[in-house]
Amino acid sequence: MKLRRRQRERLSLWLQYLAFVAVIAVVVLAADWGRLREAFFRVDIIESMFPTVITVALRNTILYTLGAFAFGLVFGTILALMRLSRVAPYRWVATAYIELFRGLPALLVLFLVGYGIPIAFPEREIPGGVFGSISIGLGLTAAAYMAETIRAGIQAVPKGQMEAARTLGMSHFTAMRTIVIPQAFRIVIPPLTNELILLTKDSSLAYVLGVTAQTIEVTKFGRDTLNDRVNATPLLVAGLTYLIITLPLSQLVRRLELRYAKAR
Amino acid sequence: MTTSPSRPAVEIRDLHKSFGPLEVLKGIDFEVGHGEVVCVIGPSGSGKSTLLRCVNLLEEPTAGKIWVDGTEMTDPDVEIDAVRRGIGMVFQSFNLFPHLTVLDNLTIAQRRVLRRGRAEAERVARANLARVGLTDKAGAYPAQLSGGQQQRAAIARSLSMDPKLMLFDEPTSALDPELVGDVLTVMRQLAEEGMTMMVVTHEMAFARDVADRVVFMDGGVVVEQGPPREVLGAPRHERTRSFLSRVLDPTHVAQLDPPGQSAEPPTSPGLPADDRHQI
Numbered sequence: 001m002k003l004r005r006r007q008r009e010r011l012s013l014w015l016q017y018l019a020f021v022a023v024i025a026v027v028v029l030a031a032d033w034g035r036l037r038e039a040f041f042r043v044d045i046i047e048s049m050f051p052t053v054i055t056v057a058l059r060n061t062i063l064y065t066l067g068a069f070a071f072g073l074v075f076g077t078i079l080a081l082m083r084l085s086r087v088a089p090y091r092w093v094a095t096a097y098i099e100l101f102r103g104l105p106a107l108l109v110l111f112l113v114g115y116g117i118p119i120a121f122p123e124r125e126i127p128g129g130v131f132g133s134i135s136i137g138l139g140l141t142a143a144a145y146m147a148e149t150i151r152a153g154i155q156a157v158p159k160g161q162m163e164a165a166r167t168l169g170m171s172h173f174t175a176m177r178t179i180v181i182p183q184a185f186r187i188v189i190p191p192l193t194n195e196l197i198l199l200t201k202d203s204s205l206a207y208v209l210g211v212t213a214q215t216i217e218v219t220k221f222g223r224d225t226l227n228d229r230v231n232a233t234p235l236l237v238a239g240l241t242y243l244i245i246t247l248p249l250s251q252l253v254r255r256l257e258l259r260y261a262k263a264r
Numbered sequence: 265m266t267t268s269p270s271r272p273a274v275e276i277r278d279l280h281k282s283f284g285p286l287e288v289l290k291g292i293d294f295e296v297g298h299g300e301v302v303c304v305i306g307p308s309g310s311g312k313s314t315l316l317r318c319v320n321l322l323e324e325p326t327a328g329k330i331w332v333d334g335t336e337m338t339d340p341d342v343e344i345d346a347v348r349r350g351i352g353m354v355f356q357s358f359n360l361f362p363h364l365t366v367l368d369n370l371t372i373a374q375r376r377v378l379r380r381g382r383a384e385a386e387r388v389a390r391a392n393l394a395r396v397g398l399t400d401k402a403g404a405y406p407a408q409l410s411g412g413q414q415q416r417a418a419i420a421r422s423l424s425m426d427p428k429l430m431l432f433d434e435p436t437s438a439l440d441p442e443l444v445g446d447v448l449t450v451m452r453q454l455a456e457e458g459m460t461m462m463v464v465t466h467e468m469a470f471a472r473d474v475a476d477r478v479v480f481m482d483g484g485v486v487v488e489q490g491p492p493r494e495v496l497g498a499p500r501h502e503r504t505r506s507f508l509s510r511v512l513d514p515t516h517v518a519q520l521d522p523p524g525q526s527a528e529p530p531t532s533p534g535l536p537a538d539d540r541h542q543i
Contacts (some may be wrong), residue, residue, distance in 0.1 A: 163322055164359035164418075168373035168425060169349035178372060183363050260363075 031035075045233040049225055056214070057221035058241055064203040064217060064224045069141030069196050076146030081176070083151050094147065101144035106202050111136035114209040130215040134206045142199055149191045153184035186260045193253045197246050218242060271334040273298045273429050273460045274319055279328035281314055289496035292328070296429075303471035303492070306481035307507055309494040312464045315481070318430050319462065320351045333428060351376060352422030356434040358414040360406040362448045366393070366417050370424045378425065385424075392420040396450045397436045412443030416450055423454075430454065432463040468511060472496050480504045 003011065082094035083205055101109065114133050117126060126132040157180050165175035187190075204219035222238030274296040281306040288311045296462050298300050304312045317323040319330060321337050321344055330337040361369050370389035374380045380388070393399050396416035406414055415435055422430060432451065436444040448470050455461055456473050465471060470494055471478050478495040480487045482503050488495060499505045 157356075158359075160355055160357055160359035161361065164353075164355065164361070165373070166345075167320060167322070167348055167351070168421070169345050169377040170373060174376050178376060179361055183361075186363065203518040215498050 004032030042233045057218045061217040065200045068138035072142030075143035079147035080150035098144045106141045113137035153188035275331040279330045301455045303475040310481045311484040352427035352430040392423045396420045
């Protein structure tokens, strides 16, 4: 018997649901929940991690992330403007920088900043200690990514905007600053959020700089606790702690985008 | 900057402009007197928009000289930002700043360029909004306005800088037909107040009624110019006649173009493939 179109579609949908439920059932039934709970969900260990995981570890993670993001945003904007510059050497320098730093692992750059700068300038210290080092170390890499995003945003602003601004007597710089760049940033809010979330997780690389009890961040705190207690529960706690940052962030950005939609 | 009242508002001598191998303007000589309204008409690709954009140096001429109010625009050392303050420009696509309210669109250049205080800038802005009939739209964003309202806001934005010369680049071409009238009314009112205007347009009725002089361009040269009565009413050149018959009677089929003469002139050259904001 031949099925009619809607019957065929319904049947296909039910088969997909069935397959999905089957996969989940197999995983749930096959897993050893007792051992899992013992390894990842020891309530006494969870309790022992509070409040330090929030008051120190989460706080530092947020600080490192914001520091790196701010450094990356400012430096990335400068690089983007250099790439779009009429001055050829600016374009060469910016392009070379972006290609180099996009190709290097953030871990390596962090090492170079954390240990290279003190060797190169023995008389001076990076301001802010670990905070300063990680802001610069991660920010240098983030700037390379953000520069390309911001450049694309600037180029997405219609040429007529610059022309209208110049026609009103604004200099190129004033027109960029008051007309083009504000519109470009509205365009690149989603990709920049992505970068911020990536940086949140990259801040876990701070351990290579040798953090102390005061400068520890979420992942390192989880790993240290894991070593102390010989149990994986701290990793679960650390993972959930990151979600405390990233989930509200996504929500905030959705609202920002809605607000700017009116002024586009 | 030397300003001499005896010089015309706009003076163009042997202007050439090429985009790569494509020569768009092939030697234009042209003047606009103070208080004069000049309409430039012609088929698309004839170079009329390019000519207009050369006047305030949005396009860099390849050769020739341009003076605006006695200041040589083509002088490499011209203080271009200072000269442009006195030249308003209205674009086909309005080019309002979408991230700013209408009021801020009108005040931002007054404040950043003319260094006017907030109160004075807003006073001037509101006076000009009233002039174009948009008093109640000061707080709106451009996206909340109709095309006709956006174009009138754009005109008010230019007027807020107290220009001595206004350039209009096909100001009604992007509008729905029923919105064209409001914009043309504002422009006519401006003309009657004595503003010097250079208008690239396809609105023949506006050219006939408002212009002091009509200039017909084709193929990068000025084919003929004169009072609207002559150029539009009794054109001397065959090219003008065939253009006018196509514009005024577009569905007319009896008289086809002679073979070998393309009915459709080359399309607009577009901008050079260059995505840098280097104006």
